[in-house]
Amino acid sequence: MALLGALSCATAIQAAPLQLDATTPSYAPARHIDVLEDREGRLTIADIASGAHDGEFRPALPADSEKTNAALNFGYSSSTWWLRLSVDSRAAVDGWMLLEIAYPTLDRVDFFAPVAGGWQQSQAGDLLPFAARPFVHRNMVFPLQVGDGVQSYYLRVQSDGSLTVPLQLWRPEAFERESQQSYALLALYFGMLLALMAYNLLLYFSLRERAYLVYVFFVATLAIGLLSLSGMGGQFLWPDWPDWGNVALPFGFCMAGLFGTLFTRVFLDTHKTVPRHDRVLVVLGWLFVLTGLAALTLPYYLSAAAVSLLGVTTPFVVISSGIICLRRNHPGARWFLLAWTLLMIGVSVQGARNIGWIPTNLLTLHAIQIGSALEMLLLSFALADRINVLRRERDNAQSQVIAAMSERLAVMMNVIPDIVFYKDRHGVFLGCNKAFETLIGRSESEIVGKTDFDMVAEEHARFFRLQDEIMMKGGKPRRNEEWVPTADGRFILLEMVKSPLYGAQGEPIGLVGIGRDITERYRGIELERVRNRIFELLAGGAEMSEILSQIVDYVERSRSGMLCSILLLDGARKHLQLGAAPSLPEAYNQAVHNLPVGDGAGSCGTAAFRNERVIVADIHTHPYWTPYSEILAQAKQAGLVSCWSEPVRSSKGELLGTFAVYRKQAGVPDETDINLIQQASNLASIAIERKHAEDMIWRQANYDSVTGLPNRRLFRDRLEQELRKTHRDGSSLALMYIDLDRFKEVNDSLGHDIGDMLLIQAAQRIRDCVRESDTVARLGGDEFTVILPQIDDINRVEQVAENIVEMLAMPFSFGREAAFVSASIGITLYPEDADNAESLLKNADQAMYVAKGNGRNCFSCFTGQMQEHALHRLHLIRDLRSALPEKQLRVYFQPIVDPRDGRIVKAEALIRWQHPERGLVNPMEFIPVAEEVGLIHDIGNWVFREATGWMKRWHEQGYACRQVSVNKSPSQFVAENSHGIWVDYLREIGLPGECLVIEITEGLLLDERVDIMQKLLQFRDAGIQVAIDDFGTGYSALSYLKKFDIDYLKIDRSFVHDLATDPNDLALSEAIIVMAHKLGLQVVAEGVETVEQRDILMKAGCDFAQGYLYAKPMPAEEFDALLASGKSLLR
Known part of the structure; x- marks a missing residue:
């Protein structure tokens, strides 16, 4: 701003030429520069060299300025600036010199040197590829040839960012020395950054502290901005990517700002210590993110200005946060505040210089590098101090934990369920916890100074001492299982871990023992083993006594001093019989065998009667046992005193037997004993029920x-x-x-x-x-x-x-x-x-x-002849199955006549089998076979359809035969819906039901089954009449005749055959006819073969006759012809 003001107020004078001498290695030409602002950017070197604009050039610095090394700073300017440098060598220098612009971030610089007949142009800038530069260097360096006299050189400078032009004119050898030094310093600087990143990254992986990882990202992104700012990035990292070179500076510094604010929040715990500042830091972090993203798309000057403004603002928030944390005694705030103050001063100076608020010089030009170097140096102390702080906090925390553990150890020792004890080398107890006191039944003061031999039986003490010696000789912890007696006389299984105790010199001085009660776990394993064994025995078909003995053995091994038995309920459910009692005396087992089930019948009989647990502490004084003197005497001889009986129930709760436990001292079971007995009872229930089921399955199968x-x-x-x-x-x-x-x-x-x-x-x-x-x-x-x-x-x-x-x-x-x-x-x-x-x-x-x-x-x-008969029968069955499909069956009809005039009034349909090889087969031979093999249904239905078909023809022709009789076997009659099929068929062919008579056997009517009565009624509803075939040969009861609506009785041929010679047959026939007429029934006599039989039947009042006297059964066609002839069969 000072430069711009000077330019606006200056008179139209020119800066003096730069005087060169033979000894000075470098010159700061700022006071010898004339500048011209080309706001439109339209001027060319021809315009400038023509002299038309000489009056517009003004000195860059006042003539009396003492800032010989000052850089020209135009701030953020969108104008193109022309710089003119006049050099007067006066023959002191004749050769090449180098003009350096030590600000690599300028967008474009054009250098014009006079040559014969015109101007030689050279270009450089971060918008141009690095290869386009006339001299290989991180800064922009332009070679110029100096001769005798005054020569003028022009620079055209344009940049969207901070337009700072620090100029230096060098002799080549001096520039080379200075360049090497600057490169070495920058390499050292960036090497330090790389080392710092690696160091903090290792700390992060070691400590897993987020602050170190955030700091690594901060240094890495800061390095990106500094590489761009120093020109090192454009020369070595992205020489062919000028677009990225133009973005790297604002983007790198934005990301550095983001991770810097995040580091501040993490390192100082601002969300706890300074919540308000923490919220501001969060906002700044997001602004840095947005600015960094904008730098990828927005014009450079906008993003650069935004970065500079944030760079000026952020230090105040960060430093104020550090001040507050320092006041609140944050352990790392002192180093943090000092380090970040120096960095932020450098950032602020850089930002102020970029804006043009302060002049450009060596200090302001490298303010960020200087500040960051100091920041890294001091922050390394802060991070190291943080490690010490963390170590001190960890040590303090550990000390507090150890102290708390020491205070609570005694309490914990006494509340844990495991037993703990200490012994010296000789087995003398030195201390224990409450659990061990409870186990032994003595206080710690009574235990200390004693050995195992003073507190348990000698055999157990020797075992414990042997286990101690084995562990002491091995010199390392040893695990084993020990059955230990308790104060109440029980034994529990302990999982013991014994470890040696050592003195200050590493010598063994004793041991510590920790024991856990695994009795229930052991019993669970044993229970599973026994259960599996029981299933194996059941699968193998073992005897019940062997299976139950396994259960008894399991309980007796689980509880010392227990003797057990299982009694089974007998089939009548009135007595208990011995199932298994391998440890009880045989005499006692015989005494309790067949123990009655009843209230007061000992422990087991009572438990079975009540279906509940019965506990008798002393059987010799209890009233349940008094009536059973023999059992009591055997119990006394065996030393049995107490008896606890548990009912064994099935899965449905039904009593199967009892499980009894005997002990040789008076007492009642505790909760553990009851659980064990219940487990045994459940196992017995599984075994007994499974065995019963197997027996039932076997019986059902056999x-x-x-x-x-x-x-x-x-x-x-x-x-x-x-x-x-x-x-x-x-x-x-x-x-x-x-x-x-x-x-x-x-x-x-x-x-x-x-x-x-x-x-x-x-x-x-x-x-x-x-x-x-x-x-x-x-x-x-x-x-x-x-x-x-x-x-x-x-x-x-x-x-x-x-x-x-x-x-x-x-x-x-x-x-x-x-x-x-x-x-x-x-x-x-x-x-x-x-x-x-x-x-x-x-x-x-x-x-x-x-x-x-x-x-x-x-x-x-x-x-031997029966073999042939059997073979014949097999062939008959085989042929019969194909008779109906192959149309080998025939329907024959036998007339039923009025005996008075011989008129044919009815016919009975009969079946015949026309065998292709054997000829006509007698129905008495194949009908029983058909009934046996189930063919009677199909055959009967076929006869019905054939018979009714012929009857329809006769009915339509008006023949005298008005009814046809069809036999229906009992199996056909009771078949589902067989009656419906026949009735439906009659309707289908249009034949009245009165034309059909169904012949059944009298045995079918003896049952008062509702379905039979309903079927008969349905036949009657359809007009079909019913006849009882072979009446008098089956059953003696005749009451069924009153219950069913019957139309005809057919007297069996066995009565008709001897009518003339046997008075009994005559009397029975006459009685049947009289009884039938009394009941409103008509009578058909079968098997009438002689005129004498016919006359007797007529005299007795018989209604119809059927037999060889009139006609044999004949094929349907012959019977049809007989009816057509109208011929009477009167004999």
């Missing part, structure tokens, strides 16, 4: 759920065993295969509940007929087997078979009703008939079918 007899699986196993035994003995064995005749009819008609009751009674009757050593089994359905080993007389086998046949032929009673079945039995012998189980079973099955073929209710012994 026994029939209805009869309780061995099933097919167990039967095969028994048969194999008996065969091996018989083979060894050389004896014989008989196998019976029993099938209940007509059981299926009973089961279908009376229901499955009645069927199951009949099977149970049948099983018991069969058992009553054989020996206990014989095996009776149910294979399934109505099939039973009997294994008769050790047979030496076939007559004995036949006698057993006859007894079974007789027993099973007797009536089976079910309340008011009775059912009749019979038995068909097949018999085969080992080794006469076969030598293996499979063949024996097959032979007996074949013999059983022979018995059925012989009229049932009998037995048959296996012969």
Whole structure:
């Protein structure tokens, strides 16, 4: 500002030329410079050299100025400045000299030297690549040739930043010396910065103090600005990046300001010590960030001005913060304040010089470098002092902690649950904590001076002493587990760690022992081991006594002095039986076996009765035990005094038995004892319940759920065993295969509940007929087997078979009703008939079918011919399965006539099988087979559709046959929705229900099942009539005739056959006809073959007749032709 003022007030005079002499190495030409301000920046060297603007040049400094070394400072100016230097050598210098501008941050400098015929131009500046400079140097240096006389040289200077032009004219050799010195000083300076960064970085990694890391960043960013300011960066780091060189200065100083304020906050803890200043520092930090970012995009002069303003403002905040912290006795504030004061003075001087507030000289030109060097020197002391402060604080903190620990050690020793004790080399106790006092049952004063031999049994004391000696000889801590007696007589397991104690000379003087009670942990491990062992035994099929003994052993090992037993509840739930008691005397175990369950029945009987824990401290005086003198005497002889009994319950809470603990002294269990007993009880519960479940699963897998007899699986196993035994003995064995005749009819008609009751009674009757050593089994359905080993007389086998046949032929009673079945039995012998189980079973099955073929209710012994019969039956079943799909079945019709005139009024549909190889197969041969293999449903439905189809034709033709009868087996009748299918089909083909009669057996009506009654009613609702087939041959009860709406009774052919010769058959037939008419029913007589039979039936009032007298069953086509002829069948 002073320079500008001088220029504005000066007269139009010129500065005197610079006089050169032969000895001066360098000159400061500032007083010999004329300057001209080119505000528009349009003037060229031609304009200037023409002399047209000579009047506008003014001396840069007043003629009387004493600042010979002053730099020309134009402040922040956007104008272009022309500088003119006139040099008068007077022949003192004839050669080259160097003109240096010692301010590397100028944007552009053009140097013009006179040459023949014009001007030689040289360029430099931080906006130009470094390679464009005429002389390699960090500053801008221009060579000029000096000759005799006065010569003028021009400089054109332009910069967006601080426009400072410190000029110096050098002789080349003098410049070289000075340049080397300056480079060396700068290298030393920046090397110091690098060393300082490395040193603080190491401190950071060592101490993890954030202040050191922040300071490293501060020095690094400050170095960037200083490298740019000194020209070192432009020469060595970014010579080809002039754009970055123009930004590096403000950006580096902005980042240095950011980390400087952050360092201040961290080092002085300003958020605690000076909160207001801390907030200002935060704001300044953000301003530095914003300015640094703006420097990347804004014009240089704006960012440079902003940096300078922040550089002037920041020191006041930082230094004032340091002053306040110093007053508040912050340990590092003294060094911090001094160091940062010097740095901030340098920064402020630099900023003031840049703005033009103070003159430029050597001190102001390098103010930042000088201030930062001093700051680093002093701050190194501050950081070193910070380490000492931290060490002192840490030492003080450790001392306080040690003091607090020392004060609390005694308290802690007495509150920790682990036991702690000290001994000397000879095993004498020197001290202990409260936990050890409680364990031993003595105070510390009573323990000190004693040894283990004074406080525990000798065997335990010897063991403890041995463990101490082993540790002392090893000279290092030793860990082991020890069972230690407690003051109340229990034993606990301690995890002991014993370590040697050493004296001042390093000699062993004793030991310290620390013990932790791991009894519960040990028991948990043991419990898991026992549980796993129990599961292994269960999986291996071990006996219950072995499994329970493992549980008893676990408890007895966990508690010294305990003797245990497990008693199991019997099947009647009235007595307790011995399960396991391996440690109790056998005489005592025998005495408590079958102990009754009841209130006051000893500890175990009472616990079982009440289903709760019973504790008896002294069994010899307790009223629960007094009535059981024998048990009490055995307990006294065994030395048993107390007994604690815990009920063993299932997962559903049901009683399974009891777990009892006996001790040889009076007392009650503590909480630990109860927990142990409960654990044992739970284990016993798991074992017992699992075993019961396995037994149940095995029984379900091997026994029939209805009869309780061995099933097919167990039967095969028994048969194999008996065969091996018989083979060894050389004896014989008989196998019976029993099938209940007509059981299926009973089961279908009376229901499955009645069927199951009949099977149970049948099983018991069969058992009553054989020996206990014989095996009776149910294979399934109505099939039973009997294994008769050790047979030496076939007559004995036949006698057993006859007894079974007789027993099973007797009536089976079910309340008011009775059912009749019979038995068909097949018999085969080992080794006469076969030598293996499979063949024996097959032979007996074949013999059983022979018995059925012989009229049932009998037995048959296996012969070789039966094999052929069985093979024939298998072929029959195979062919029958394909008969319906291959259309081999035929429907035949047999007329039902009015006996008075022989008119055909009805017909019964019958089935025939036209086998492709065997011809016509008798229905009596294949119908039972169809029922057995389940084909009767499909066959019956097919007959129904065929019969109703023909009936529709006859109905439409108006033939005399007005009804067709179709048989429906009990299994068909009870099948789901079978009645609905038939009714729907009649509607589908348009045939009235009155044209159909369904024939059922009387056994179906004996059951009062609601579903059967509903189906009959549904048939009647559809107009379908019902007839009872083979009436009189099945059951004795006739009350069902009143309960069901029946239309016809069909007298079985067995009554009709002997009407003429057997008065009984005549009486029964007449009674049936009379009874039917009384009930409003009509009667059809089957099997009418003679005129005499017809006449008797007519005389008795029989309504309809059917039999060979009139016609045999005939194919549908023949019967259709017969109806079409209208021919009467009167005989």
